[in-house]
Amino acid sequence: MRDLHQVASEAREASYPLAFSSECKRNLALKNIANILAENAAEIFSANQADLQRSEENELPGPLLHRLKFDQAKLEQVILGLNSLQTIPDPLGKTTLSTEITPGLDLYRVSCPIGVVGVIFESRPDALVQIASLCIKSGNAVLLKGGSEAHDTNVILCTCIQKALQISGLPENGVQLLTSREEVSAMLKEDEYIDLIIPRGSNAFVRYIMDNSRIPVLGHSDGLCHVYIDREADPAMAIRLSVDSKTQNVSVCNAMETLLIHQEIAPAVLPELYKALLSKGVTVLGDSAVRQLIPCGTATDEDWSTEYLDYILSVKTVSSLQEAVSHINHFGSHHTDAIITQNIDTASDFLNQVDSAGVYWNVSTRFADGFVYGFGAEVGIATGKIHARGPMGLEGLTTYKYKLLGSGQTMDDIKQMKYSYTHIALDKADPTRIRRE
Amino acid sequence: MRDLHQVASEAREASYPLAFSSECKRNLALKNIANILAENAAEIFSANQADLQRSEENELPGPLLHRLKFDQAKLEQVILGLNSLQTIPDPLGKTTLSTEITPGLDLYRVSCPIGVVGVIFESRPDALVQIASLCIKSGNAVLLKGGSEAHDTNVILCTCIQKALQISGLPENGVQLLTSREEVSAMLKEDEYIDLIIPRGSNAFVRYIMDNSRIPVLGHSDGLCHVYIDREADPAMAIRLSVDSKTQNVSVCNAMETLLIHQEIAPAVLPELYKALLSKGVTVLGDSAVRQLIPCGTATDEDWSTEYLDYILSVKTVSSLQEAVSHINHFGSHHTDAIITQNIDTASDFLNQVDSAGVYWNVSTRFADGFVYGFGAEVGIATGKIHARGPMGLEGLTTYKYKLLGSGQTMDDIKQMKYSYTHIALDKADPTRIRRE
Numbered sequence: 043m044r045d046l047h048q049v050a051s052e053a054r055e056a057s058y059p060l061a062f063s064s065e066c067k068r069n070l071a072l073k074n075i076a077n078i079l080a081e082n083a084a085e086i087f088s089a090n091q092a093d094l095q096r097s098e099e100n101e102l103p104g105p106l107l108h109r110l111k112f113d114q115a116k117l118e119q120v121i122l123g124l125n126s127l128q129t130i131p132d133p134l135g136k137t138t139l140s141t142e143i144t145p146g147l148d149l150y151r152v153s154c155p156i157g158v159v160g161v162i163f164e165s166r167p168d169a170l171v172q173i174a175s176l177c178i179k180s181g182n183a184v185l186l187k188g189g190s191e192a193h194d195t196n197v198i199l200c201t202c203i204q205k206a207l208q209i210s211g212l213p214e215n216g217v218q219l220l221t222s223r224e225e226v227s228a229m230l231k232e233d234e235y236i237d238l239i240i241p242r243g244s245n246a247f248v249r250y251i252m253d254n255s256r257i258p259v260l261g262h263s264d265g266l267c268h269v270y271i272d273r274e275a276d277p278a279m280a281i282r283l284s285v286d287s288k289t290q291n292v293s294v295c296n297a298m299e300t301l302l303i304h305q306e307i308a309p310a311v312l313p314e315l316y317k318a319l320l321s322k323g324v325t326v327l328g329d330s331a332v333r334q335l336i337p338c339g340t341a342t343d344e345d346w347s348t349e350y351l352d353y354i355l356s357v358k359t360v361s362s363l364q365e366a367v368s369h370i371n372h373f374g375s376h377h378t379d380a381i382i383t384q385n386i387d388t389a390s391d392f393l394n395q396v397d398s399a400g401v402y403w404n405v406s407t408r409f410a411d412g413f414v415y416g417f418g419a420e421v422g423i424a425t426g427k428i429h430a431r432g433p434m435g436l437e438g439l440t441t442y443k444y445k446l447l448g449s450g451q452t453m454d455d456i457k458q459m460k461y462s463y464t465h466i467a468l469d470k471a472d473p474t475r476i477r478r479e
Numbered sequence: 480m481r482d483l484h485q486v487a488s489e490a491r492e493a494s495y496p497l498a499f500s501s502e503c504k505r506n507l508a509l510k511n512i513a514n515i516l517a518e519n520a521a522e523i524f525s526a527n528q529a530d531l532q533r534s535e536e537n538e539l540p541g542p543l544l545h546r547l548k549f550d551q552a553k554l555e556q557v558i559l560g561l562n563s564l565q566t567i568p569d570p571l572g573k574t575t576l577s578t579e580i581t582p583g584l585d586l587y588r589v590s591c592p593i594g595v596v597g598v599i600f601e602s603r604p605d606a607l608v609q610i611a612s613l614c615i616k617s618g619n620a621v622l623l624k625g626g627s628e629a630h631d632t633n634v635i636l637c638t639c640i641q642k643a644l645q646i647s648g649l650p651e652n653g654v655q656l657l658t659s660r661e662e663v664s665a666m667l668k669e670d671e672y673i674d675l676i677i678p679r680g681s682n683a684f685v686r687y688i689m690d691n692s693r694i695p696v697l698g699h700s701d702g703l704c705h706v707y708i709d710r711e712a713d714p715a716m717a718i719r720l721s722v723d724s725k726t727q728n729v730s731v732c733n734a735m736e737t738l739l740i741h742q743e744i745a746p747a748v749l750p751e752l753y754k755a756l757l758s759k760g761v762t763v764l765g766d767s768a769v770r771q772l773i774p775c776g777t778a779t780d781e782d783w784s785t786e787y788l789d790y791i792l793s794v795k796t797v798s799s800l801q802e803a804v805s806h807i808n809h810f811g812s813h814h815t816d817a818i819i820t821q822n823i824d825t826a827s828d829f830l831n832q833v834d835s836a837g838v839y840w841n842v843s844t845r846f847a848d849g850f851v852y853g854f855g856a857e858v859g860i861a862t863g864k865i866h867a868r869g870p871m872g873l874e875g876l877t878t879y880k881y882k883l884l885g886s887g888q889t890m891d892d893i894k895q896m897k898y899s900y901t902h903i904a905l906d907k908a909d910p911t912r913i914r915r916e
Contacts, residue, residue, distance in 0.1 A: 058808065062832050070505035147842060149762035149852055156864045157834065237864045252693045256686070258865040279887040341496050363906065388910035393882050395499055397594065403911070405584060405885025413587055415881070418900035427593045427674045427878040428695040429866040440546050441864040444852070445830050448842025450716040452723035471599070474827035 049185065049218060050235035053158045057183035061155045065132040067211055069176050074122040074206035077173070082202055083117055089194040090167065097191045103148040105293070110169045112195050113409075120171045123419060130141035130418050132358040133180050133436040135475040140468035144461045146449040151471035153440045157237040160229050160257070161421065164242055165189030170199050174217045176421050178207070180439035184198035185229060187220040187238070197221070230255035240422045255412045260434065262425035264375035265295025266349045268406045270392065271311060272383035273304035279404060280307075281315045286406040287380065289322040293351050295423060296378050296400075296410040302345060302366045305331060305359045312336050312357075324353045331359040346373040351427035363388055367395045374398060376425045378432075399425055399432035446470055483665035486622065486655060487672035490595045493650035494620035498592045502569040504647055508615050511643035512608070513561040519639055520554055526631040527604065535552045536627045542730070549604045549632050556609045560856060567855050570617050572912040577905035583886040587909035592618035594674040595667050596857065597694070601679055602626030607636050611654045613858050614645070617876035621754040622666060622673070624657040627840075634658070642824060649881060667692035677859045688763045696869065700864035701812035702732025702845045703786045707803040707829065708748060709820035710741035710742045716841065717744075717819045723843040724817065726759040730788050733815050733837075733847040733901060737804045742768060742796045748771050749794075761790045768796040783810040800825055804832045813862045815847040836862055836869035882909055 060068075079086065090112040097110060138153035158184050162170045170188055176186040191343040196219055229236065233256040241251045242263045248261045269287050271280045287298035301465060303311065308331065316336040319326055327341035338357070345356040346369070360366045365426045368380050380402035381392040393401040400410045411421025412435065417435025424430045430438030455461060488873040497505075509629040516523065519698040534544060576588035596619050602607045607625055614621040625633045633656055634787065641651040657663060662774045665675065670693040676687045680697045685698045706724050708717045722754070724735035740748065756763055764778035773796070782793040807816050815837035818829040837847045849857025849868065854872025861867045867875030893896060 058832065058834070073702070090759050110510045143846070143853070145850060147846075170673045173762045249693070256689045258695060258863065260865070282887060284888055286891050290890045290894075348541070356669055386911065389884075390913065393880075393911050395495065397498070398880065400881045400883060402883045403885060405883050406889045408890035409580070409584075409883055409885075410881075414580065414900065416580070416900070426695065428697070432881045439510075441868050442665070443830075443835065444847075444869045446837060446842050446846055447826075447845075448840060450713075450719065450841055451846070452719055453845035454723050455728045457727075463851065463853070474823065474830050476827065 043221070043223060043224050043228070046225055046232060048160065049220075050232035052215040053183040053185055053218060054235040056215040057155070057157045059213050060183055060216050061181045062155070063181065063212060065134070066182065067179055069128045071207055071210035071212050072124050072128050074210050075175065075203050077119045078202045078206050079117060079171070079199070080121065082132070082198065083114070085162070086112060086195065086198050086445050087114075092194045093192055094124065100191075102191060106165055106191070109164070110189075112193055116168050120168050120233055122173055122334070123172060127175055127179055127418055130179070130436065133440050135472070137404055137471045137475065138442060140470045140472070141462050142466040142468055143446070144451065144456075144464055146448050147451050148470075149178070150445045150466060151442050152445055152472045152475055153442050154440050156439055158183045158185070158235055159439065160185045160187075160236050160239045162187045162226060162239070162243065162251075163189070164240045165191045167192045167195040167199055170196050171203070172419050173421055174200075174203050176419055176436060176439060178212070178216065180436045182262075182439055183216045185218050185220055187229075188224050193221060197458050202356040219359070227254070230257065233257045242422050257430070260422065260424045260426065260429060260438075262295065262375070262377060264349050264425070265297070265377045266299050266347070267296060267377055268300050268370050268372065268374055269298050269407065270302040270370070270381045271304060271307060272362075272363065272381055272385065272388055273306040274306060274375040274388060275382040276384055277307070277311050280311055281318055283380070283382055283406050284315055284402070285322060286317065287408060288324060288355050289353070290406065290408050292353055294408075296407050297351070298407050299349050299356065300373070301355055301357045302360050302369060303332075303357065304366075305361050308335055308359050318354060322353070324355050326355050326357060328357040329359060332357045349375070361393055364459045367392060371397050377423070378407045380405065380407050399423070405426045408420045420463070445474060448475065453459065480659060480661050480665070482853045483662055483669060485648045486657075486667065487595065487669035489652040490622055490655060491672040492651040494592070494594045495590045496617045496716065497615070497620055497653050498594070498649050500618060500649060501570070504649060505615055505618065506565045508644055508647035508649050509561050509565050509612055512612065512640050513558045515639045515643050516554060516608070516636070517558065517876045519635065520551070520705040523549060523554070523632065523635050523639075524551075526635045527859050529631045530629055534645045539628060543602055543628070544574050544902065546601070547626075547628055553605050557605050559611055560609060564855055567616070567873065570877050572909070572911065573877060574908045577907045577909070579830075579901050579903040579905055581885070581888065581893075581901055582634045585884050585905060585907075587806060587884070588879050589882055589909045589912055590879050593876060595620045595622070596876065597624075597671055597676045599663060599676070599678045599680065599688075600626070600870050602628050604629045604636060605631040607633050608640070609856050610858055611637075611640050613856055613873060613876060615653065615767055617873045619876055621656050621880070622657055624663050624666075629696050630658060635850040653727055664691070670694045671890045679859050688820055697816060697859065697861045697863065697864070697875075698864060699732065699812070700861050701786050701862070702734070703736050703784070703810065703815045704814055705737050705739055705807050705811055705816040706735050706844065707739040707797075707807070707816070707818045708741060708744060709800065709818055709822065709825055711822040711825060712744060712748070712819040713821055714748050714751070717748055720817070720841070720843050721752055722755050724845060725756065725761060725792050726790070726834040727843065727845050729790055731845075733844050734788070735844050736786055736793065736817065737810070738792055738794045739806060740794065741803075742798050745769070745772055758791060759790070761792050763792050763794060764792050765794040766796060785813070793909055800828055804829060808832075808834050809873060814860070815839065815844045815846050836860070847894070882911060
C-alpha cells in the first residue's frame, strides 16, 4: 500500500495551482481528457473486458455487470458530458456579497474551490470521469476510490485524465486513484490535507466513514421518499405520479417507498391505483384502513422505515395534512417527498413544513437529480443540512473566502471613533478576482 | 443528569414550528426577550453576583472574571443587540435559484433553518443571549452549554428567553440549557436529532468534539494569522497595520502571530517597527536575517506554528511573494492573513492564492468579525471549508431546500421524449414561500 499521508500531501500541493488556474486552462483540461479517452478507446475497452470477465467469474449480479460495462456508447456519453461541462459558466471567482465596511474599506465574498476532496463511488467506471471532471472544472484536487470490480478500467481512465492535466499545464496529482480499502481507511486519517469526503454507497458505509474520520462527510444515507395524496388531489394525476414515482426505476434513491393518502380520497383513488401498481408488478402493503379498500398485504411499523429499492410499496391513510407531514419528518430520510393536490395553500404548507432536501408539488419524486435540475451533473445527493443539500453539482464543490480591501485602516482608529462602520451594500464584483497565471 | 435523548428530541419537535413561524413572530420573541430581561434585571444581577463570588473563591483569573460580569452596562448592550437584530431582514424564505425545468415545472431553491444546533461557548453570559437570539431569528432550535463559572447567570437568562418564546407563541423548548460536561458528551451522540455542533473553545476541545460525534462540527481550531509586508509596501502603513494587528488585542483569534517581510524592504522597515513593537511591550523573535537587522530573540521552527495569544511576535524574511504564500498555507490556520503592498497585481496574487477564510489587503487582521462585516453578530468563526467560512452569522445558520412545482410531470414522459428539459433561469421568487400560521 502507498503512503496515503504522502498521496494526500501531494493532492494538497496540487490543489493550489488548480485553485489559482484560469477558467480557460481548466476547460482545456476537460477538452484534452475527451481527446485522450478517444485516442485510447481500444485500451480502455480491453481493460474493461478484463474487469467484466473477472466479475463474471466472481458471479457479479447481472445489473451490476451492466453498470460495469464501458463500451463505445458509454465513451460517447462520457465525451458528451465533458464537452457540455466546458460550456457551463466558471463556478470560481463569483462575488456573492460586497459591502463597504467604512469609506475606503470594502468587503467581498468570492467563490473558490474547497481544496482536496475524497470521493468513494460505486462500480460504474464512467462515474470516475464524471466526478474527476466536476472537480477539475471547480478547481479541486480529488482522490478517487471506485468499485474493485472496475479496477482495470479505472486505472486506465485515471491515467488518461492525469495525462490530460499534464499537457494542459495543470498538476497531474490533482486527480489520483486509490485502489484498496486499506487506502480508503488511511485516507480517512488525513484531515490535515483533505477537506471533504463524499461517500456514495450504503447507509452502513456512510456511517462507517463518519465514525472513522474527522474530515467533514457529505452523503446521503437513505432515500426513503414519500408521495402524499391530499384530499383535494386530482385522482388521475395522483395515480399517474404514484406509479411513476414507484416504478419508473425501483432501485434508485429517488423512488417512492411509502405512499400516504388522505382518508377522504382513499376510496376514490386506491382501487384504481392498486390495479395500476399490480399491473407493474408491485406488491402493496397497507394499514388496516387501506386493507378495507384493497386486498393488499399488511404493513407493519417496520415498513414505514424500510427503503425497499424493489417492487414493494407501503401505503398508509392519514386524516390530515399535519399527520402526513409528521409521518414524513419522523420516518423519512429527508431526501425527496411529494404532495399531490390542487390546493396551493395545502401545497405551500406541505412544502414549507416537510424537512427534506427536495419538496415536490404535483410531480414525480424521480426528478431529484443534478442533471435534471440543470447542474450539468452531480457528484452526489446530500440529505444532511450542512453545506450542500440535494443534488450536489459544481456549486457544492465550492466554498468562498472573504476579501477585505483597505487603505491602511486599523482597529485602533475604529475604537477611537476616527471613522465608523457604514455597511453599505456595493453590488460590485471583486476587483482582484482576475486569475493571471 | 437529564435524558439527553429526550432533551434533543424535544428540541427537534420545537424546531418544526420555529422553522415554520413568521418573521413577525420571531421578531416579537426577540422584543419580548429584551423586555423580560429588563424586568428581571435585579434577579439576573444577583445570580451573576453569586457566580462572581464563587469564581473569585475559585481564584478565576482577572480577565475571565471581567468577562463573566453581567451588570447594567452588559444588559443594555444585550438589549441593544436584540433590538438591532429585529431590524435585520429575514434570512428565511429567500429564493436563491429559480429555473424552469420544462414548461409547467419550476424549480426553486429557498433558504430555511438548519434545524437543531448545539452551541458550546465560553464564560461570557451575554454570549448566551446573543447565540439564542441569532438562532431564534433564523428559526433554529438550540441547545446551549456555557461555562460552568456562569451557571447561575445562564440559568436565569435561559429561563427569561424561554418565557419570551412562550408568550410569543413559539415553543419554549426551542432554547434549552445544558449544565454539565456529561450532558455535552451525551448530546454528541444525538445525531438523529441534532444537525450541527458549534464549539467555541480551544483547539484540543474542538478536536475532542470532532472525534466523538457523527454530527457535523463547525468551528475554528486556531487563529494563527499572518501579516506579509511586501517589498512594495508603504513603510509607514506597514508599521501601523503590523502594530495594530499584533497589539490592539493580543488575546483574540484575529491577532497577528507571525510577521513575514520581504528581504528587500526589511532594512527600511524592521528597525522602526521593532521600536514601535517594543514600546507596546511586544517580545520579538526573528530568523537569522531578521536578527542581523534588529537585536531580537531567535525564532525556531516551532514558532511558525505557535498561536501565542500574547505580547510575542515571530518575524521571518522571505525572498518572494510565493515564499510568503507557501509559508502561510503551510503554517497558517486558514483564519485571516493580510498583505501590505501598493501593487494591486501582487495583492491580487496574494488574495487569490492564500487559502484562508479572510484574505486582507492593506488593513489590520483585527477586522475579522461578524459584527464588523455587517452580519449583526456572529455565532462563531469557521476556518474549515464546508458550509460557512469566516464569521458565521444568520446566513450560516440557514440551509436551503429545493421546491419543485409541477403540473403532473412523470419521468416516464421525459424518457419517452414527450417533453424535454429547457433549464431557463426564471429570476422569480418561490410562490409558495409565504408562511401562514
